Structures are given as structure tokens and as C-alpha cells.
Amino acid sequence: MTLKSRPGSLGKRLTPYLYLSPTMVLMIILMLVPIVIVIGYSFYDNVIMNKHPVFIGIKNYAEILTDKNFHQTIYNTAFFTISSVVFHMIIxxxxxxxxxxxxxxQTTRSIFRVIYVLPWVFTAAIIAILWRLMLNPNGIVNYFLNIFGTIDSKVEWLGSRDTALYAVxxxxIWSGYPFYMxxxxxxxxxxxxxLYEAAEVDGANSVQKFLYITIPQLKPIIVSMAMLDCxxxxxxFSLIWMTTGGGPIRATEMLSTYTYKLAFSKYEFSQASSSAVIILIFSMLLAFIYVRKQKARD
Structure with missing residues (x-):
């Protein structure tokens, strides 16, 4: 009887994998294979453009990591990411x-919910066009700032190295805070x-209830969202590319636009692959931290 039950038990064990197999095959073809190919490309002199690429080891990585433009890109990406995550959280x-x-x-809250969630509804293209028009030297932002006396001349918000990074x-921040909200x-x-009623009985004020009840209760959600947002x-890529394109003079160059330009502007596909692998490593580190936090939460 034990021998007869084995095929059935084996079939039950294999059934979940049979259901998952189409998704697993697609993930292997569309994700794993391209990642392996890009990692392989990063170790050659210049694939695609060179019919017979030569293996050069980590030379591409050395060139990328010692490139001053890459250092500027790292700074821009870090500032852009940290500022966005912090203000997304606060707002x-x-x-x-x-x-x-x-x-x-209740009616007032419903109206404000619709208004506050609007930035999340717009696509990146609409957001880019909208803000490019408003931040134009002749746009509404300069108009109102000039009326209130904040500025005395038209400002190129997206066209100046001094303001472009802050503007994007x-x-x-404006387009992403509804996710947190x-x-x-x-x-x-x-x-x-x-919990709040018990705290009031103990004499807790609003600040104490916020610090000792609200924040601890929201901490798992906050940590998860912060990791994903990072x-x-x-x-x-899309927002940066459609607003400034990484300019002016690399003032808003991010890791994504830097890699894109290496591949499709300079046709340095091997160096672009190296840059993509570096981005992959950063993302995997954040994903590893996120998974650990989720396991600890469970």
C-alpha cells in the first residue's frame, strides 16, 4: 500500500511546480538569461560594435568606477533617492x-483624498510635460514667485546647474507621496x-500618543515602503529623461540615464553593461535588506 501511494504523493508534490512552471520559464527567459548575458558582456572590450570582442576582465568596471562623471552620477542619484524617500515619508x-x-x-475628507491622490494617477509623461511648462521661465511658477517678490528675474529651473537637481x-517628491499617503x-x-483610549486614561498627550502608539504601529509599513521606494x-529613468535628459551638463545625471547614454549615445555597450551590473548590485543589496525586514516582521 505504501508503494502504491508513492506515485500519488509524488504527483501532489509536483503539482505546485507544474502550475508555477509557465511563470518560471518566462522569468528565466525574460529576466535570468538577459542578466547573465549583460554580466558576460561587461567582461569584454566592446560587444555588438566589435565582431570579435576580446575578454578584458574587470577593466570596464575599473574605468566606470574611476570615471568622474560616474562619481557625479552617484552623488546625484544618492541625493535624489534619499531626499525623495524622506519627503515622501513626511508628506x-x-x-x-x-x-x-x-x-x-467625511465629505471634506473624501474631496481631499481625491485631490491628494491625483499626482499618483498621472503618468510620467504627463507629469514631465506639466512641470516643464510650469517651471518654464515664462511659466506659472516664475509668475507667482515674481508677484510675491521671491525672485526678481526669470529662473531656468530645469535649465540651470544650480537648480535642476532640486527641481527634478x-x-x-510631488508625484510619489500619494503611495505613502x-x-x-x-x-x-x-x-x-x-490603544489611544488607554493612553488617554494614563494621561498621554497627542505627541506622546503619536510617538508611542502611531509610529510603532506604522513602523513595519514605513520600513517596507522605504525599502521599496529606495x-x-x-x-x-522616465521622469529624468523627459524633463532634463540628465542635463544640463550632467547636473541631473542618474545611474539609469548614465547607463542609457553609454549604450545608445556612445555605443559603449560593454561599459554600459558594467554600469548596469553595478546598479543591479545596489538593487540586490536593498532587496536583500527588504526581504530580511519582511522575514523579521513575519
Whole structure:
């Protein structure tokens, strides 16, 4: 009887893998194989453009890591990513607490929810066009700043090395905070009211309730969103490309645009592969930290 049951038990064990096999095959073909190919390309002199590429080891990595433009790119990406994540968190938490407040009427909260979530609805192309028009020297931003006396001349927000990085960071913050707001709002609504009532009985004020109840209860959500946001923001391409293209003079050059230009402007596909592998390593480190946090949370 044991021998007869073995085929059935084996079939039960294999059934989940049979269901997963189409997805696994697609992931291998569309993800794993391209990654392996790009890693292989990074060790040759210049693939695609050279019919007979020569193996040169880590020379491409050495050139990338010692390139001053790459150092500027690392700084821009770090500033862009850290600033975006921090302000996404602050603005998202502020708006979520406002929308969860009982001080506002239900209708008022519903209206503000629609308004606050609008930036998340727009595509990157619409956001880029919208802000390029508003930040134009003749745009509405300069107009109002001039009326209020903040500036006395027209500013090239996206065309000046002094302001371009701050401008694209602001745009990314504006377009990304609704993700935090919606997630944190759901988290706030999941906190038991009994905790706040017990704190009031113990004499806790609003600040103490926020620090010792709200933040600890939201911490798992905050950590998860921060990790994911770091990965997504570090790989941001479309918004940068459609607003500044990495300019002016590499002032807003990110790892993504730097790699793209190496491949499709300079046709240095091997160096572009090396840059892509470096981005992959950064992303995998963040993903590893995220998975560990998720396991600790579970």
C-alpha cells in the first residue's frame, strides 16, 4: 500500500511546480538569461560594435568606477533617492493623518483624498510635460514667485546647474507621496482605538500618543515602503529623461540615464553593461535588506 501511494504523493508534490512552471520559464527567459548575458558582456572590450570582442576582465568596471562623471552620477542619484524617500515619508504621513482625522467632515475628507491622490494617477509623461511648462521661465511658477517678490528675474529651473537637481527631486517628491499617503492611511485605520483610549486614561498627550502608539504601529509599513521606494527611485529613468535628459551638463545625471547614454549615445555597450551590473548590485543589496525586514516582521 505504501508503494502504491508513492506515485500519488509524488504527483501532489509536483503539482505546485507544474502550475508555477509557465511563470518560471518566462522569468528565466525574460529576466535570468538577459542578466547573465549583460554580466558576460561587461567582461569584454566592446560587444555588438566589435565582431570579435576580446575578454578584458574587470577593466570596464575599473574605468566606470574611476570615471568622474560616474562619481557625479552617484552623488546625484544618492541625493535624489534619499531626499525623495524622506519627503515622501513626511508628506505622506502628514496627509494620511489629516485624512484620518475626525476633525474634518467625511465629505471634506473624501474631496481631499481625491485631490491628494491625483499626482499618483498621472503618468510620467504627463507629469514631465506639466512641470516643464510650469517651471518654464515664462511659466506659472516664475509668475507667482515674481508677484510675491521671491525672485526678481526669470529662473531656468530645469535649465540651470544650480537648480535642476532640486527641481527634478521636487517633481519626483510631488508625484510619489500619494503611495505613502494611501498605504499609511490604511495603516492608521487599522490601529485599534482602544490603544489611544488607554493612553488617554494614563494621561498621554497627542505627541506622546503619536510617538508611542502611531509610529510603532506604522513602523513595519514605513520600513517596507522605504525599502521599496529606495529601489524604485534609484532606478528612476522616465521622469529624468523627459524633463532634463540628465542635463544640463550632467547636473541631473542618474545611474539609469548614465547607463542609457553609454549604450545608445556612445555605443559603449560593454561599459554600459558594467554600469548596469553595478546598479543591479545596489538593487540586490536593498532587496536583500527588504526581504530580511519582511522575514523579521513575519
Amino acid at each position: 505622506g504621513l502628514t496627509f494620511s493623518m489629516l485624512l484620518n482625522s475626525k476633525l474634518l467632515h 527631486t521636487f517633481i519626483n 494611501v498605504s499609511l492611511l490604511a495603516g492608521l485605520q487599522g490601529i485599534s482605538i482602544d 529601489i524604485w527611485t534609484m532606478q528612476q
